[in-house]
Amino acid sequence: xxxxxxxxxxxxxxxxxxxxxxxxxxxxxxxxxxxxxxxxxxxxxxxxxxxxxxxxxxxxxxxxxxxxxxxxxxxxxxxxxxxxxxxxxxxxxxxxxxxxxxxxxxxxxxxxxxxxxxxxxxxxxxxxxxxxxxxxxxxxxxxxxxxxxxxxxxxxxxxxxxxxxxxxxxxxxxxxxxxxxxxxxxxxxxxxxxxxxxxxxxxxxxxxxxxxxxxxxxxxxxxxxxxxxxxxxxxxxxxxxxxxxxxxxxxxxxxxxxxxxxxxxxxxxxxxxxxxxxxxxxxxxxxxxxxxxxxxxxxxxxxxxxxxxxxxxxxxxxxxxxxxxxxxxxxxxxxxxxxxxxxxxxxxxxxxxxxxxxxxxxxxxxxxxxxxxxxxxxxxxxxxxxxxxxxxxxxxxxxxxxxxxxxxxxxxxxxxxxxxxxxxxxxxxxxx
Amino acid sequence: xxxxxxxxxxxxxxxxxxxxxxxxxxxxxxxxxxxxxxxxxxxxxxxxxxxxxxxxxxxxxxxxxxxxxxxxxxxxxxxxxxxxxxxxxxxxxxxxxxxxxxxxxxxxxxxxxxxxxxxxxxxxxxxxxxxxxxxxxxxxxxxxxxxxxxxxxxxxxxxxxxxxxxxxxxxxxxxxxxxxxxxxxxxxxxxxxxxxxxxxxxxxxxxxxxxxxxxxxxxxxxxxxxxxxxxxxxxxxxxxxxxxxxxxxxxxxxxxxxxxxxxxxxxxxxxxxxxxxxxxxxxxxxxxxxxxxxxxxxxxxxxxxxxxxxxxxxxx
Numbered sequence: 001x002x003x004x005x006x007x008x009x010x011x012x013x014x015x016x017x018x019x020x021x022x023x024x025x026x027x028x029x030x031x032x033x034x035x036x037x038x039x040x041x042x043x044x045x046x047x048x049x050x051x052x053x054x055x056x057x058x059x060x061x062x063x064x065x066x067x068x069x070x071x072x073x074x075x076x077x078x079x080x081x082x083x084x085x086x087x088x089x090x091x092x093x094x095x096x097x098x099x100x101x102x103x104x105x106x107x108x109x110x111x112x113x114x115x116x117x118x119x120x121x122x123x124x125x126x127x128x129x130x131x132x133x134x135x136x137x138x139x140x141x142x143x144x145x146x147x148x149x150x151x152x153x154x155x156x157x158x159x160x161x162x163x164x165x166x167x168x169x170x171x172x173x174x175x176x177x178x179x180x181x182x183x184x185x186x187x188x189x190x191x192x193x194x195x196x197x198x199x200x201x202x203x204x205x206x207x208x209x210x211x212x213x214x215x216x217x218x219x220x221x222x223x224x225x226x227x228x229x230x231x232x233x234x235x236x237x238x239x240x241x242x243x244x245x246x247x248x249x250x251x252x253x254x255x256x257x258x259x260x261x262x263x264x265x266x267x268x269x270x271x272x273x274x275x276x277x278x279x280x281x282x283x284x285x286x287x288x289x290x291x292x293x294x295x296x297x298x299x300x301x302x303x304x305x306x307x308x309x310x311x312x313x314x315x316x317x318x319x320x321x322x323x324x325x326x327x328x329x330x331x332x333x334x335x336x337x338x339x340x341x342x343x344x345x346x347x348x349x350x351x352x353x354x355x356x357x358x359x360x361x362x363x364x365x366x367x368x369x370x371x372x373x374x375x376x377x378x379x380x381x382x383x384x385x386x387x388x389x390x391x392x393x394x395x396x397x398x399x400x401x402x403x404x405x406x407x408x409x410x411x412x413x414x415x416x417x418x419x420x421x422x423x424x425x426x427x428x429x430x431x432x
Numbered sequence: 433x434x435x436x437x438x439x440x441x442x443x444x445x446x447x448x449x450x451x452x453x454x455x456x457x458x459x460x461x462x463x464x465x466x467x468x469x470x471x472x473x474x475x476x477x478x479x480x481x482x483x484x485x486x487x488x489x490x491x492x493x494x495x496x497x498x499x500x501x502x503x504x505x506x507x508x509x510x511x512x513x514x515x516x517x518x519x520x521x522x523x524x525x526x527x528x529x530x531x532x533x534x535x536x537x538x539x540x541x542x543x544x545x546x547x548x549x550x551x552x553x554x555x556x557x558x559x560x561x562x563x564x565x566x567x568x569x570x571x572x573x574x575x576x577x578x579x580x581x582x583x584x585x586x587x588x589x590x591x592x593x594x595x596x597x598x599x600x601x602x603x604x605x606x607x608x609x610x611x612x613x614x615x616x617x618x619x620x621x622x623x624x625x626x627x628x629x630x631x632x633x634x635x636x637x638x639x640x641x642x643x644x645x646x647x648x649x650x651x652x653x654x655x656x657x658x659x660x661x662x663x664x665x666x667x668x669x670x671x672x673x674x675x676x677x678x679x680x681x682x683x684x685x686x687x688x689x690x691x692x693x694x695x696x697x698x699x700x701x702x703x704x705x706x707x708x709x710x711x712x713x714x715x716x717x718x719x720x721x722x723x724x725x726x727x728x729x730x731x732x733x734x735x736x737x738x739x740x741x742x743x744x745x746x747x748x
Contacts, residue, residue, distance in 0.1 A: 204633040205450075207550045207571030207610055212634075278558070279551030323529055327549040327570070 003033025004383075004426030009044050013053025013387065017060055018360035019376035028058055030383040033425035038377055053387055056420055059359045060375050061093025061384030064336060065366040066158070066183075066237055066261060066311035069095070069126070072113060073102025078316040078404050080117035080126060086314070086336040086403035087124040088429035091419030093384035094125035094374055095314075095336070096366075099136065100159040106131035106142035111150040123429045125384070127153040127372055132171045132182065136160050139167070141174060148178040153370050156183035158237055161219055163189060168223060172232025181235040181259065181369060186219035186244065187211075187286065196327055198271040198288040206275055208326065211288050213241040220244040224251045227258055235369055236260035238313050240287035242297030249306040259369045261311040262298050264335060264342045265409070270295050273409065274326075281322045281329035282409040285315065299352050302361065309365035310358075312339045316405020334405040338396055340388060342410065344417025348390070355390060383426040386419060394418040441739040445557040445564040448573035449614035457615060461583050463735035464728070470507055471730055481510035484541040484741050488514045490567070491547040496702050496726065497567050497576070501544050504733035510542075510741075528552065529559060536560040541741055545569075563740040571605050577701050578611035580732040582619065584725050585656055588697050593620030598644075598651045598692075600626045600682060601660030601709050602671075604633050608701045609660060613639050626650025627660075627682060630671045647682050654692040658699045659684055659710045675708050685711045689719070697721045 008030040015026040015038065027042040028035065044050060064087065070078035078086075080097075087095050097114065099105035105114065111128045118126035130147035132155045134140050144155055155175055162168045162184060175182045192215045197203050199210025220236055224247055227234035239245060239260040251258045265285065270292050273283045283289060301307040312335025322329050343362070347353045353361075363386075367375030374384050396413045398406040422430035439455050449457070470476055486505045490498050498514070505512040532555075535543065540562045545553050550572035557564040568574040582592060589595055597616055599609050603625055616623050617640045625636060626644040636643050644650035651657050662678060672678050689696065698710075698719045706712045715722060 199634055201635045201638045204635055205610070205639060207569075207573070207607060210634070278554050320527070323527070325528055325547070325549040325555060326551045 004030070005032055007031050007045050007048035008051060008426055009042060009048045010051045010053050010058055010385065010387065011042065011044070013056050013058035015058045015377065016356050016359045017377040018356055018364040019060065020378060023356050028377065028385065030423070030426040033383055033427070035377050035379050035381050035383050038379060051387070051421065055389070056387050057355065057390050059386050059388070060363040060377050061422065061424065062091045062340065062362045062386050063094040063366040063372070063374055064092050064312050064314065064339070065096040065309060065370055067095045067097050067314035067336060068100065068316065068332070069097040069114070070316060071101060071117060072110065076404070077318055080114060081121045082402060082404050083314070083316070083336070084118065084123040084126065086334070086401060088422045088424070089402045089419070090336040090338070091340045091386040091388055091422055091430070092124055092336060093386065093422060093424050093429070094127060094372070096127040096129050096153060096370060098129050098156060098158040099131040104131050104136050105129070105147070106134050106136070108143065108146040108150040111147045111152050115151050124424060125374070127370060129154045129156050129158070129183065131155065132157045132162055133167060138163050141167070141170060144174060145178060148180060152180070153372055154181045154183050154235070156185065156237065158183060158185045161185050161187040161189065165222060165226065169226045169230060172226055172230040172234060176232055179371065181233040183235045183237050184219065184223055185237050186216045186223065186239070188215045188218050191215035191218065196284060197274050198290050200271055200291050202271040202275050208274070213243060213290065213294065216241050216287055217243045217247070220247050224256060224258065227251070228254070228256045231257060234258045238263045238266070238287055238311070239307070240266045240290050240294060240298070242294045245297055245301045245306055249301070252306065259308040261309045261366070262302070262307050263311060263313045264339050265333060266290060267295065267298055267302070268342060268346050269409065277409065279326045280409065281324065281326055282333055282407050284326060284329050284331055285313070285333050286331040302347065302353055303357070307361070308369055310339065310343060310361045311366065312336055314403070316403055317407050319406060322407050333407050333409060334401065334403050336403060337401050338408055338410045341394055341396060341415040341418045344388070344390060345415035349416055383423055385423040387421040388419045389417060391416045392418060443740070445553070446575055446736055446740060447553050447557060447564065447566045449575045449578050449611045449618070450573065452618070454618050457579070457582070457618060460579055460732065460735050460739065461586060463739060464583050464732040467734040467738070468728070468731035470734070471727065476507050477509060478507065479509045480738060480743060481505070481508040481741055484510045485539070486510045486512045486542045486544065486737065487535060487540045488512060489543060489545045490514070490516045491545070492568070494546055494567070496729070497546065500726070500729040501567065501733050504730050504737055507730070508734055508737055510737065528555065532556050532559045536562065542737060565736060565740065568607050571607050571610070573611045574607040575611050576729070576733055576736060577608050578615040579736070580725060580729040581612055581658065581699060581701070582615055583728045583732050584699065584721055585697070587724070587728070588721060589655060592616065595621045595655040596624070596653055597621050597656040597658065598624045598626060598654040599658045599660065600647060600650055600684070602631045602662050603627045603636065603660070604631045605663050606660045612658065613641055624650050624654070628672050628678070647684065647688055648691050651688070651692045654696055656697055656699065657684065657692060658701070660701070661703060662705055662708050664705060664708070679708055683707070683709060683711060684714050686713050686717065689714065699725055701725070
C-alpha cells in the first residue's frame with residue numbers, strides 16, 4: 001500500500017508517544033504519509049482532511065512482533081492479506097511473522113514471497129522472521145544473511161525450540177553480523193513430553209499430561225548463559241513463568257543483552273480455564289496457560305520494566321482442526337483482534353498499567369526489540385498511527401474477525417476500550 | 433441411608449464424580465441396592481428399559497467395564513449396540529464430532545463411552561441429546577468404578593464417613609484414583625494415596641488427600657486398601673527401573689498388611705498384575721473383596737442406566 005498523498009489533521013485527541021515521553025492534548029498533522037507536525041491547536045490547512053479524535057487516544061501504530069500469518073502453505077488458516085486485515089482491525093500497523101510456514105521461511109525466496117504478498121495487499125507492515133535452522137530441524141543454520149538482505153528482521157524457530165545448545169550458541173554469534181535478535185521459543189521438549197496443559201493443580205485434577213514450568217525455565221537459563229558468553233541479542237518469545245521472568249530480570253541487571261515478550265492470554269487467564277471451559281481447545285496453546293502465581297509475576301514484570309513488550313502470538317487454526325478432543329487439538333489461539341481491548345480492560349482499567357506504559361509495550365517496546373522504524377510520532381517519521389477509545393464498551397465477537405482464525409477463548413467478552421482507526425503511512429486501514 | 437427428602441435425578445449425563453452432590457451419590461448407591469437382588473434371581477431380567485437403546489462406545493480396550501455395562505443393559509431389557517475402536521469410523525479418519533452427530537442421528541437414549549483422552553465424554557455430551565455415561569476418559573474420571581467401589585465398601589463397613597482409605601500405585605495414570613478421591617471426600621472418608629514419586633502428580637494435596645511415599649505409611653490403620661494397576665506399558669519411560677524393584681517398594685504382601693486394621697478390606701479395580709502391585713496371597717486371601725467389586729459393578733451400572741434413562745420420571 002502506498003503512502004497517503006495529501007494532508008490529514010488528527011485533532012482534539014490525547015496524544016501518547018512513549019518515544020518522546022508525551023501524554024497531552026495535541027493535534028497531529030500528516031503530510032504525504034509522514035508526521036509533519038505535532039502541536040497544540042494546529043490550524044487546519046485549507047487542503048487538509050480532518051479526523052476528530054476528541055475523547056480518543058492517538059498513539060504510534062501498534063506493533064505485534066509475534067504472529068503467524070501461515071503463508072505460504074497454510075492459506076486455509078490465514079494469509080498475509082487476511083492476517084494484516086486482522087492486524088489493522090486490531091489497531092496494529094506492523095506485524096512480525098514467524099517462520100513456521102510451508103515451506104519454512106529459511107531462505108531468501110520465501111522471505112521475498114512474504115514481502116511481495118505484503119506489498120501487494122497488506123494492510124500492515126510485515127516484518128518476516130527467518131528460521132534459525134534449515135527446515136526448523138534444529139540441525140544447521142539457515143541462510144540468515146540472505147534472509148536479512150531480503151528483509152528479515154529477526155530469526156526464530158518458533159513453534160519449536162532450538163534444543164541443541166551448540167546450534168543456539170552459534171545462532172547467537174552469527175546473528176550479531178546482522179544486528180538482529182535471536183528469538184527463542186523456550187521449551188525443553190524432553191520435559192514437555194506429551195504435555196498438553198500447564199503441570200499443576202488442574203492438570204492433576206483433569207488427568208491431562210502436564211507441561212512443567214521447568215520446561216521453559218531450563219531453556220531460558222541455558223540461553224542466558226549462552227547470551228552472556230556470546231554477547232548475542234537474545235529475545236524470549238511468549239515468556240510465561242515467574243521463574244523465567246526472574247532470570248530475565250536478573251540477566252538485565254547484569255547487562256546481558258536480553259529482551260522478552262508476554263502474551264495477553266498469559267496475563268489474563270490461568271490453567272483453571274481449561275477446567276472452567278469444559279476442556280475447550282481454545283484454552284490450549286504453547287506455552288500453556290500457567291498458574292495464578294505465574295500470572296501475577298508477569299503483571300509485576302509489565303509494570304517494573306522486566307517485560308519489554310506485549311505480543312499476541314496470533315496463531316490461527318481452522319475450526320475443524322480445533323473441533324476435536326483436547327489432547328489432539330493443535331496449540332494456539334488468535335490474538336490480533338482481541339489484544340488491545342483485553343489490555344485496556346484488564347491491565348489499564350484496574351490500574352495495573354498506565355496508558356502510556358501500555359502504549360510503550362505495544363509500540364515503542366517492540367520497535368526497539370526488532371530495531372524497526374515506528375513506535376514514535378516524531379516529526380518526519382512514517383505516519384503509522386493508532387487511534388483508540390480508552391474505555392468505551394465493546395463486545396468481542398469472533399464472527400466479526402477479519403482473521404480466518406476464530407479460535408479464541410475471549411468470544412463474547414464484554415470489555416472497555418477498543419481501536420477506532422488505524423493509519424498506515426497516513427492511509428486509513430481501519431474504519432471505526 | 434435414604435436422604436430425608438428423597439431427591440430425584442436431574443442430570444442428563446454422568447460425566448464425573450467431581451460435579452455430584454453427596455445426595456446424588458447416595459441416590460445412586462441406594463438405587464443400586466434395590467437392583468442387586470435381580471442378579472441373584474434364576475431369571476435375571478426385568479423389563480425396566482424395554483424399548484430404550486443404549487450404545488456402548490469403547491475407544492479403548494476394556495473387558496470388565498464393557499461386559500459389566502452390557503450385562504446391566506441386558507438385565508434391564510435395553511437394546512444395546514457395541515462399537516469398539518477396531519473397525520470403527522474413527523480409524524477411517526472420521527472426527528469425533530462427526531461420529532457423535534451420526535450416532536445422534538440414530539436416536540439412542542444412552543451412550544456409554546470410554547476414550548483414552550480426558551474430556552471426550554464431555555465433548556460428546558454437549559453435542560448429543562442422549563444421556564452420556566463416562567466409562568473412563570484418560571486419567572481423568574471413571575465415575576462408575578468409584579461408585580461400585582463405594583457400594584462395595586458400604587456393604588462391608590456399613591458406611592463411608594470416617595473410614596480411612598489408602599489408594600496405592602500408579603497415581604499419575606489412574607482415572608480410578610481421581611474419581612475415588614472425589615467420591616470419598618464428598619462422603620466424609622479420609623484418603624491417603626501412596627506410590628513412587630515418579631508416578632505422583634504434582635500438587636495432589638490440593639485434591640484433599642494425604643500423600644505417603646512408603647507403602648507402610650500409606651496403609652497404616654487403613655480400613656480399606658485399594659491397589660491400582662501398574663501400567664506396565666509405561667515402563668521404560670523413566671517412571672521406575674523394573675517390576676522387581678516396584679514390587680519391593682510398593683507390592684502388597686501379607687507381611688506388609690500388618691500395618692492396616694485387622695478388618696481391612698483389599699480392593700483392586702482390575703486388571704491385576706500379580707507379583708507387580710499385589711501378591712497372589714493377598715489378592716486371593718481372606719481380606720480381598722476384588723471379585724465382589726465386579727459383581728456389584730453390574731448393580732451399580734443398572735442403577736445408573738435406570739436413573740439416566742428417565743424412566744423413573746416417565747412413570748411418576
